[in-house]
Amino acid sequence: MSDKPKIILEPDQRKQLVNLQRRLILRSGLTLGAVSMLTGCNLQDGDQVDKALWAMSRWNDRVQAWLFSGDKLAQTYSEAQITRPFRFNAFYPEYNVPDIDISDYRLEVSGKVEKKAPWTLDQLKQLPQSAQITRLICIEGWSAIGQWSGVPLKTFLQHVGADLTAKYVGFKCDDRYYSSLDMPTALHPQTILALDFDKKPLPPDFGYPLRLRAPTKLGFKNAKHIGAIFVTNENPGGYWEDQGYNWFSGI
Ligand SMILES: Nc1nc2c(c(=O)[nH]1)N[C@H]1C(S)=C(S)[C@@H](COP(=O)(O)O)O[C@H]1N2
Ligand SMILES: [Mo]
Numbered sequence: 001m002s003d004k005p006k007i008i009l010e011p012d013q014r015k016q017l018v019n020l021q022r023r024l025i026l027r028s029g030l031t032l033g034a035v036s037m038l039t040g041c042n043l044q045d046g047d048q049v050d051k052a053l054w055a056m057s058r059w060n061d062r063v064q065a066w067l068f069s070g071d072k073l074a075q076t077y078s079e080a081q082i083t084r085p086f087r088f089n090a091f092y093p094e095y096n097v098p099d100i101d102i103s104d105y106r107l108e109v110s111g112k113v114e115k116k117a118p119w120t121l122d123q124l125k126q127l128p129q130s131a132q133i134t135r136l137i138c139i140e141g142w143s144a145i146g147q148w149s150g151v152p153l154k155t156f157l158q159h160v161g162a163d164l165t166a167k168y169v170g171f172k173c174d175d176r177y178y179s180s181l182d183m184p185t186a187l188h189p190q191t192i193l194a195l196d197f198d199k200k201p202l203p204p205d206f207g208y209p210l211r212l213r214a215p216t217k218l219g220f221k222n223a224k225h226i227g228a229i230f231v232t233n234e235n236p237g238g239y240w241e242d243q244g245y246n247w248f249s250g251i
Helices: 011-028 032-039 047-067 121-126 153-159
Strands: 108-111 130-138 142-152 168-173 178-182 192-197 211-213 226-232
Touching: 121 192, 130 192, 142 153, 142 211, 153 192
Parallel strands: 108 226
Antiparallel strands: 130 142, 142 192, 168 178, 168 226, 192 211
16 A cells, blocks of 8 residues: 555565556556455555455456346458558467368367367368457457457357357367367357358468457457367366456457
């Protein structure tokens, strides 16, 4: 709090705190001033700020889930507005993008679903498809408009007889990334299992052979190279979510 003596932070702690502040400010749409007012902290001191911000982050998950029941639509754009070239991002550099052999590829399905048989890409292509031109927003401070098409996640979940009253849908990726969605977002009309990017099969950089495209969520919730989907009542977390990124991170 502002009347407490300054706490000296280790460089690591400081970095973590600055990141958390930045994320929370981005996430909540609040200004630095508003966050400092709400938390009663001057955003300079250690422990107290950290505690208040983590508490706010958890509070955010609950309030956001309650405020946004899954029917709010993300903005869509025209073809002329597409960002070219599109931007790549992952937790590793571009030259480490996984090289996936499609002849071996199967999408695995598990958890609270009736049909657990794995899916080939061709089988996924047989399901109804939906296209969108939307903005992917990365928490690192950039965004890009792109075109994706694929199977609405809701359609897929219905096909496998998923328990749609379960709380979460989890994703495991072929690069060890993982993430998860709340069920309302999984059933949202703009949430798709994208097979195509820019009207062509997803290139390796952008998530070949299958990625999640949920424009009501931040970029890091849009898992690429999905190898497995599961339905569960236990929050599966995620690669960035488990490092402090706000789990809900959406509208
Ligand atoms: N499998 C996997 N999916 C991932 C990531 C990753 O590292 N691995 N990074 C996420 C992040 S932080 C962002 S912003 C988007 C970037 O997607 P793009 O490369 O299509 O721009 O992918 C998300 N999905
Ligand atoms: Mo990101």
